[in-house]
Amino acid sequence: MNVIRLVITVLLALLAIFLGYRLYKTIQEPILFEKNKVVRDEANIAKLKDLRSLELAYKSRFGRFAGGIDTLKSFAKSGKLPILKRIGDPNDSTKVSRVDTLWVTVIDSLFKGNVAWVDTLGRVPYTGGEKYDVRSGIINKNDVLIPAFEISAPYTTVYKGLIQKYYTDKVGKDMRVGSMLDGTTTGNWEN
Secondary structure, eight states, rough: HHHHHHHHHHHHHHHHHHHHHHHHHHHHHHHHHHHHHHHHHHHHHHHHHHHHHHHHHHHHSSSSOOHHHHHHHHHHHHHHHEEEEEEETTTTTEEEEEEEEEEEEEEHHHHHTTTHHHHTTTTTTTTOOOOEEEEEEEEETTEEEEEEEEEEHHHHHHTSSSSSSSSGGGOOOOEEOOOTTTTOOOOOTOO
């Protein structure tokens, strides 16, 4: 009789431990997902903001947006931007006597000389090398032709390796900056 009671007690203890572990995993799973989601969102937003800054600098220099990551990275590493310096008349503070153009490198101006960061710009963080989709061109908005760009990655790529049931509302959608439909340069996280 004692042996049966001991076996039942051990089985119930093992069952309690198993159920406790399952309860712990059930509670921890969404918490861990949310932490990972925040880290990935922040990393992607930082890259997309830098890519937007680079696209805007490229447009200010060439009048159009770049159509690919390689073009943007090359521009970031070797491109230069003009800065106008207005020099006033020393005898009259209300007059500008001349305007000088100074040239600054893009990498120093936008990225503080960080070549390693520029080299990673095209890759979606935490995905093992997946790349952003980059598009640019001319769109017709209110009967006006304007240059536009869009840089995006599907949320299934952004959250690669995370449990999909926690982001099913984002499946089929992209995290992006810019728009080939309406010509804006905002990111869809800024809405």
